[in-house]
Amino acid sequence: MAEVVFDQASRIYTPGAKPAVDSLDLTVADGDLVVLVGPSGSGKSTALRMLAGLEPIDAGSVRIDGRDVVDVPSKDRDIAMVFQNYALYPSKTVAENMAFPLKMRGMGKEERAQRVRQAAEMLGLTDFLDRKPKALSGGQRQRVAMGRAIVREPQVFLMDEPLSNLDAKMRVQTRAQIAEMQNRLAVSTVYVTHDQVEAMTMGDKVAVLADGKLQQYATPPELYDRPINSFVAGFIGSPAMNLLDLPRSSSGVTLGGIEIPLPREVSDAAGSRDRLTVGIRPEDWVLESTGSDAGSVVKAVVDVVEELGSESYLYAHLAEDTSTSIVVRGPGRVQVRFGDPIAVRPNPDALHVFDAETGQRLP
């Protein structure tokens, strides 16, 4: 168990090129599960591999439990890693796979068998101990990879998209198991995924990366409620937040012919900017009757309706400005169809306002 600190850590693959991980500052508190999330190519795997010692750290430092590990080889960092493709050893049985890290550390045969048995029980692998990996299903392989990591009782777990090879149902199930196990073992964990649902459900804290740079590092609710910039706002949440580029008016912004007032501190922070990016989550629209007074609602025309049972999402474009599309959450059963007009009103207390140029949150 240990605290992990990235201190201005950078990785530059090719000299002169843009860093794959750019001055990353991140602290994983002891026993926490931190999720690194971001789009493809944002440097999540690279950051994890820097911590694992599989990539050199070109600038800055990484500390595990207070010890600078920049020059420490992987095997001496006391970490265990679960790889995306599991990286099981094909010539070894499940038991041998799980015992391998222990054997490499010179642990005696008896104790090895004992630990492997314990881990196998915990993961429900007892019946497969003598099989080779190729005789296992994807989910079982995934558990063997987990087993190989936990027998070590390392200071830190590293996981790089460990669920991406599982089907949707297995993923949900395993996600919960991993979170539960991590809680029980209380080992600091860094978990990489590009799936923001995994990030939000599993992480004690979530770090959003884009282009090698840390965008925001916060708890899931905070990330959802107060995204620090328009990138995080658009990345977290499904369907994505509506980000609309709107002109200023005297007391707020104008959208589809109506005026949306902005809270006092927001308009103070916005200063003299004449355009703002306003974010409205799908659930923060209020559906009004189409006959409502024109000055108080935004009129839109439905393009697509997604009915999910408990709720539905209406994809629509504004009647006044057809190039602007919005997503609106509605009740489980809606009567509208393609081409129907709707009238919506944003909830003024749930607006996210960003600088139109820099994307920074205001205030």
Place this chain on the structure above:
Amino acid sequence: MTATMERPAAPETTGGAPMIDRAEGWRRRAPLLPALIFTIIVTQIPFILTLWYSLQSWNLVRPGSQEFVWFSNYADVFADSQFRTVALNTVIMTLGSVLIAVVLGLLLALLLNRQFVGRGVVRTLLITPFLITPVAAALLWKTVLLDPTLGLINFVLTPFGASGTEWISNYPLASVMAALIWQWTPFMMLLLLAGLQSMPTDQLEAARVDGASAWSTFRELTLPHLRRFIELGVVLGTIYLVNIFDQVYMMTQGGPGVASANLPFYIYQRAFLGFDIGQSAAMGVVVVILTLIAANFALRLIFKSFSGEEEAA
């Protein structure tokens, strides 16, 4: 990756295609028939003739000596102590050369599998022995390298006080083997290099994280992964080297005595220098039978290890 690398289920040979009747079957096979007949003519007829000759006492230098003697040629073959020496020579020469070539090839492959300046050049240079005609290679070894007075080996060894060694007369079998190993090491190296490069990197990384030393990684992961490549190299090398003739003929003529003769060369000697057709035919048949038995085991080994036993995961 793991999932997609699974071996596809065995294709349904019987269930899928509709049954075809006899005539249709022959119609489809007919175009292949000429090739089959040709192959039978050029391989099986000589073999049957050989079987026939092996049952006769027939020496070309004694005209009219041809006479049916049943299996007495075979009895002579097994009683012939030279034949046994030569058979042993063949085993030593073949397996010894192959195994040493595999070990050297593995070392070179491990070397070439890492990044260093001039790797491409080194690789090309290391491959060249394999591209040289066996006869030319044998000549090169006999004259340029191993010649007692002019050879480079003795020249290099002179400062160490070992000049004038008659390599080929004193160590005939070892000399031939040296030439064979020199030619076959590059083949093994290429094969094993391909094997090394197909090793999944994430397994090596997992081993690093798991705390394996370089040696443990090699022994526990790389070697099992290379097993099938090594087996393939051994089998292919054996199939080629068991028949080798050029080096023996060029370097030592099998001598002194039969000290460096292998079976193909000995049979050749018996047939074309001793003109004993019956004897050499019998030897040929014995060799074919022994080779068939050995090849059967060898091929089974290949098919077993390449049938994807540990393909996935």
